[in-house]
Amino acid sequence: MERQQPSPNGIQRRYKLNPKEDAIIDARLTEYELNNHQSQFYFTGKIYFQDGKEKDVRFFKFKKSEERLAKKIFSKLPNEMQDDNDLKKKASSEDSDILSFWWGNEIRNLLRTIKHIHSHKLFHMGLNKMENYVVVDDQIKIINIQSSFADFEDIENTRKLRTLRIDDLKALRNMLKEKILLPGVPWIDRDYFFVFFDNVKYEYPTFVNKLASHPFLLTPEERMACFRNILHRSTDESELKGILDGEALQRYRNWNRFEEMSRRFRKVYKCSKYDGECVWDLLKFLKDVDLDLPPEAADTEIMA
DSSP: OEEOOOOTTSEEEEEEOOTTTSOOSSTTEEEEEEESOOOSSEEEEEEEETTSOEEEEEEEOOOGGGHHHHHHHHHSOOOBOOOOHHHHHTSBOTTSSSBOHHHHHHHHHHHHHHHHHHHTTEEOSOTTSGGGEEEETTEEEEOOOOEEGGGSTTTTOHHHHHHHHHHHHHHHHHHIIIIISOTTSOOHHHHHHHHHTTOOSSOHHHHHHHHHTOGGGSOHHHHHHHHHHHHHHOSOHHHHHHHHTSGGGGGGSSOOOGGGSOHHHHHHHHHSOOOTTOHHHHHHHHHHHHHHSOHHHHHHHHHO
16 A cells, blocks of 8 residues: 655545555545544545545544454445435325324434434534435434544533533434425424424433424324323323413314314214313313224324
C-alpha cells in the first residue's frame, strides 16, 4: 500500500489501494484518505472512485481478530434508506389516519435503539439524515454513530447529557417529519406525536418509554387497550371527567357521527344513551365497544 505525504488541508494520510494486498469490497475504489479527526470508534475521510468522483465517509475501527466478521457485515450492508414513495406509502394504513403497523413498530424499535446507544455512552449526532439509516431484512437499522462521551468536555453535567440525548431523539423526529410521514398532509395524530418530542417534564428513560408507547404508534386494538387502562387506573371519576370535558380536549366534542359508524359501532351506540357533545361519554362509548367486540375484530371495526 503506497502512502503519500500529508496535505496541508488537514488530511492525515492518503492511501492508494493495492488489489493484491487490500481487501476491496467495491472494486471501483482507487484511493482513500484519513483525516486528523480523533475518535476511539472511527476515522473520517474520503474515498475516491475510478470515474474521479469522491465521497466523505467514516472508517470504523475494529480489532484484527474481528476482521473476518467486519468484512462479512459490510459486504452484506444494503443501500442507505432512500426518501422514496415506497416508504411513504407504508406510512399510513390504507384509507385510514392510523399509522401502519410496520412504521409504528419500526419507530418504536428506533427509539429503543437510540436509548440503547445512549446507554453505552455514545451519541449519534446525525439522525436527521436519511443516509444514517439502512433497511435490512425489512427492518430499519441505524448506522454511522459519530460521538462518544470521550468527545465532549464536562459530559458528566446532567443537564448537558440530557440535552445531547434529547437532540438525538429530536433528530429522528425531524427526519420522520421532513422526509417520511407524509409531510404537507394534514394528520392530527402524527402532529401530536411530533409535538410530544418537545415535552421536558419527564426524566430521560421515562421520556423514551412515553414516546415508544405514544398512541400514534399503537395499533387500533392497542389504542382500545389505552382506554381500558385509563378507566381501570382512574380512582377519581369526577376528576377524570373534568379533565376529559376540559378545553384541551374540545376538538373531540361533537363526536356523534352515527351515519359514519360501522354497523357494529351503531349496534353498541343504540344500546345506551350517550351525549354526543361530551368527551366523557365518548370514553364510555369506546369502553362499551371494547367490551362488545371480540379482539380479532377490533382492528377491522375501528378502522372501518
